[in-house]
Amino acid sequence: MTAVTARQLLGTAIRTLAPDPAANPLVPLIERGEASPAALAALALEQREVIPADRRAFQHLAQRADPASAVFFTTLATGEELAAGHLAAFAGACGVTAERAAGYVPLAGCQAYPAYVSWLALNASPGDVVLALTANFSAWGSYCARIASGLRTHYGFPDEARAFFDFFAEPAPDLDEQATAAVQAALDTGDLNPDLAHTYGSLLQQYESMFWATLGTAV
Structure with a gap:
């Protein structure tokens, strides 16, 4: 199969796994400046x-x-390290102190997403995970762009406090090319099951929606 086929497969996954706009109750509130500091x-x-x-x-x-x-996956891991530094600035702008963070009990509905990513890391074919994650990242990037806009327009957060969301909202052409190459390699070796990857991607989107729904009802 050609590289174009790999791109088409990724494009189809992004389109078919796009989340329901109504499935995220919190991002629109942040975008309009109506979300609480909590x-x-x-x-x-x-x-x-x-x-x-x-x-x-x-x-x-x-x-x-x-x-x-x-x-x-190495690029993704490196990106998470960079994002962690940006997240500290956002947390500080939200009034999150070290003491508050140490005493915080995470919400199960929010942590289901990373728990499933960990399950995929242990059990799924890496090629299938590339396809599933790429579809999910498209939605996540859109959410981050809207949050960054809301924080800038309505909350007066400075650049460094918005950098976490700006980081994920920015286009990542190198990562897109790496995803295409990975999917192509998996296709060439028979290590890709599009139906299974679609199932993984669908579950990721559902866990993503659960994350936002849990936050939306907990505060």
Whole structure:
């Protein structure tokens, strides 16, 4: 199969797995400046748990993967490390102190997403995970762009406090190319099951929706 086929497969996954716009109750509130300070702080606190968990999952996937997929997962792991630094500034702007963070009990509905990413790291074919994650990242990037806009327009957060969301909202052409190369390699070796990857991607989107729904009702 050609590289174009790999791109088409990724494009189809992104389109078919796009979340229902009504499935996220919190992002529109932040975008309009209507989310409470408590909601923003909870978002920061939950992401403090998600980021390191995803980083370790991506590192494990890189160890299991073929060379093309390993490049993709290594880039993701490095990105999570960079995001962790940006997250600290956002958390500080939300009034999250070290003491508050240490005493925070994460919400199960928010942590289901990283738990499933960890399950994929242990059980799924890396090529299938590339396809599933790429579809999910498209939705996540859109959410981050809207949050960054709301924080800038309505909450007066400075650049460094918005950098976490700006980081994920920015286009990542290198990562897109790595995903395409990884999917192509998996296709060439028969290590890709599009139907199974679609199932993984669908579950990721459902867990993503659960994350936002849990935050939306908990604060």
